[in-house]
Amino acid sequence: xxxxxxxxxxxxxxxxxxxxxxxxxxxxxxxxxxxxxxxxxxxxxxxxxxxxxxxxxxxxxxxxxxxxxxxxxxxxxxxxxxxxxxxxxxxxxxxxxxxxxxxxxxxxxxxxxxxxxxxxxxxxxxxxxxxxxxxxxxxxxxxxxxxxxxxxxxxxxxxxxxxxxxxxxxxxxxxxxxxxxxxxxxxxxxxxxxxxxxxxxxxxxxxxxxxxxxxxxxxxxxxxxxxxxxxxxxxxxxxxxxxxxxxxxxxxxxxxxxxxxxxxxxxxxxxxxxxxxxxxxxxxxxxxxxxxxxxxxxxxxxxxxxxxxxxxxxxxxxxxxxxxxxxxxxxxxxxxxxxxxxxxxxxxxxxxxxxxxxxxxxxxxxxxxxxxxxxxxxxxxxxxxxxxxxxxxxxxxxxxxxxxxxxxxxxxxxxxxxxxxxxxxxxxxxxxxxxxxxxxxxxxxxxxxxxxxxxxxxxxxxxxxxxxxxxxxxxxxxxxxxxxxxxxxxxxxxxxxxxxxxxxxx
Amino acid sequence: xxxxxxxxxxxxxxxxxxxxxxxxxxxxxxxxxxxxxxxxxxxxxxxxxxxxxxxxxxxxxxxxxxxxxxxxxxxxxxxxxxxxxx
Numbered sequence: 001x002x003x004x005x006x007x008x009x010x011x012x013x014x015x016x017x018x019x020x021x022x023x024x025x026x027x028x029x030x031x032x033x034x035x036x037x038x039x040x041x042x043x044x045x046x047x048x049x050x051x052x053x054x055x056x057x058x059x060x061x062x063x064x065x066x067x068x069x070x071x072x073x074x075x076x077x078x079x080x081x082x083x084x085x086x087x088x089x090x091x092x093x094x095x096x097x098x099x100x101x102x103x104x105x106x107x108x109x110x111x112x113x114x115x116x117x118x119x120x121x122x123x124x125x126x127x128x129x130x131x132x133x134x135x136x137x138x139x140x141x142x143x144x145x146x147x148x149x150x151x152x153x154x155x156x157x158x159x160x161x162x163x164x165x166x167x168x169x170x171x172x173x174x175x176x177x178x179x180x181x182x183x184x185x186x187x188x189x190x191x192x193x194x195x196x197x198x199x200x201x202x203x204x205x206x207x208x209x210x211x212x213x214x215x216x217x218x219x220x221x222x223x224x225x226x227x228x229x230x231x232x233x234x235x236x237x238x239x240x241x242x243x244x245x246x247x248x249x250x251x252x253x254x255x256x257x258x259x260x261x262x263x264x265x266x267x268x269x270x271x272x273x274x275x276x277x278x279x280x281x282x283x284x285x286x287x288x289x290x291x292x293x294x295x296x297x298x299x300x301x302x303x304x305x306x307x308x309x310x311x312x313x314x315x316x317x318x319x320x321x322x323x324x325x326x327x328x329x330x331x332x333x334x335x336x337x338x339x340x341x342x343x344x345x346x347x348x349x350x351x352x353x354x355x356x357x358x359x360x361x362x363x364x365x366x367x368x369x370x371x372x373x374x375x376x377x378x379x380x381x382x383x384x385x386x387x388x389x390x391x392x393x394x395x396x397x398x399x400x401x402x403x404x405x406x407x408x409x410x411x412x413x414x415x416x417x418x419x420x421x422x423x424x425x426x427x428x429x430x431x432x433x434x435x436x437x438x439x440x441x442x443x444x445x446x447x448x449x450x451x452x453x454x455x456x457x458x459x460x461x462x463x464x465x466x467x468x469x470x471x472x473x474x475x476x477x478x479x480x481x482x483x484x485x486x487x488x489x490x491x492x493x494x495x496x497x498x499x500x501x502x503x504x505x506x
Numbered sequence: 507x508x509x510x511x512x513x514x515x516x517x518x519x520x521x522x523x524x525x526x527x528x529x530x531x532x533x534x535x536x537x538x539x540x541x542x543x544x545x546x547x548x549x550x551x552x553x554x555x556x557x558x559x560x561x562x563x564x565x566x567x568x569x570x571x572x573x574x575x576x577x578x579x580x581x582x583x584x585x586x587x588x589x590x591x592x
């Protein structure tokens with residue numbers, strides 16, 4: 001049996017399993033509580049696995065192993081950044097968020113402020129942050145399936161888009177959470193086994209593996225030295241800041257803290273996510289380094305032009321084929337695809353809840369919408385998001401997945417994080433200060449990305465970038481904090497003064 | 507929600523500051539002292555070893571925070587229960 005058939009069989013089995021879970025979940029998702037927040041019944045351990053599953057996406061598993069393969073030790077800046085980001089979520093965000101919100105990110109932000117403008121702003125923030133991340137995932141899924149099975153890219157994107165829509169429309173948060181838990185367990189298990197099998201290829205001698213990698217890599221001994229990926233210190237600090245602060249700005253990650261029953265469970269969720277993230281990053285680092293000597297000289301993984309088939313993002317998949325044969329290749333590729341699917345489902349749910357709960361039910365219907373109509377609007381939003389995702393997947397074919405994901409993280413750090421942290425801890429924050437701060441973060445982010453090297457130079461073809469860094473965080477986060485703080489202090493409107501008075505009474 | 511609920515504990519502030527600062531120092535060392543961070547320690551470079559230490563420091567700090575916070579919550583709940591009995 002060919003490896004493609006085996007891989008296809010494992011993939012179909014996995015999809016059927018997750019669909020069965022979705023149907024099971026749909027019988028439990030009878031209320032609005034269960035659709036958005038799984039009735040707060042997810043355990044701390046289960047939620048920690050689901051959070052880790054939400055974050056360990058195509059960009060993490062496929063993108064970072066590819067980054068290590070090309071640039072070596074600079075990948076560790078990503079690894080530590082995301083782990084520190086989770087730690088900050090645990091220490092500063094998880095507990096108050098669990099106490100403040102019920103279903104959505106916007107509820108937590110608007111807890112002490114005027115609900116209308118904040119909810120509309122926060123819902124827009126959800127859409128702005130989630131869309132590029134969604135595009136990164138769907139482009140990754142199309143590329144993966146295209147390279148693995150020889151299916152046309154557009155067909156692969158349509159399959160992924162339809163599947164995610166079915167998952168979320170039928171099952172809601174319960175289905176999305178259980179798929180994340182199973183997928184995260186399999187991905188973490190599969191990634192660990194892959195790292196161990198790679199190490200076994202070198203008799204578990206890390207020194208030998210590194211020496212062989214350095215002997216054939218263009219960077220030589222500098223493979224484990226810093227500054228191979230980052231063009232300048234500002235880019236490194238900007239990315240580091242984005243990773244450390246951006247996680248708390250991702251609504252699809254933060255709304256998972258509403259699915260547990262207690263603050264203790266919220267803390268446990270974050271600790272599990274930190275541990276899994278840190279250990280998985282080390283496994284990805286080993287996979288990326290080990291792939292250098294493992295794949296060298298194997299013609300089946302390289303095209304006639306000498307480039308790797310599917311690009312560097314396929315390093316982990318090709319390595320699975322070398323060390324584990326067709327069955328393991330099928331398992332890893334199916335889990336990688338399901339990873340993308342599950343992350344997209346979580347993002348879609350975040351967008352759907354922002355549209356149906358924050359904009360439709362609370363802002364437009366002033367809290368008078370029935371539960372049935374709200375769930376109906378949510379499902380329509382899911383279908384619309386699925387269609388939009390497929391369309392954007394076509395449009396962004398061939399784009400770098402890791403860059404798109406990092407840009408989304410930068411925007412999340414600039415738009416959502418400053419407003420969320422000030423809403424929780426800074427009493428004088430007013431509604432217009434929060435809206436102004438978030439808007440400033442968004443505008444500076446977008447302008448800096450357009451004027452930066454990735455768009456201004458690579459897309460528009462200018463010689464030098466006006467904004468020197470790929471990631472806008474260094475400029476956008478201070479701008480968002482500055483406008484939110486000074487805007488609140490300068491807010492002399494009746495509502496602003498009243499809000500500060502109300503806040504002081506709390 | 508009582509006022510102190512809005513304040514992060516000293517432990518949370520200390521750990522947040524310590525981990526954030528150590529991450530920034532790691533990036534600064536990699537960017538401004540690349541020769542030092544490239545030095546070999548066995549099969550690895552100083553950059554790799556420092557990164558692994560930082561990753562495990564994050565895990566240990568978060569587990570420590572979990573236990574201390576949960577213990578404090580339990581103590582507070584016990585005190586609240588005693589107060590309500592009085």
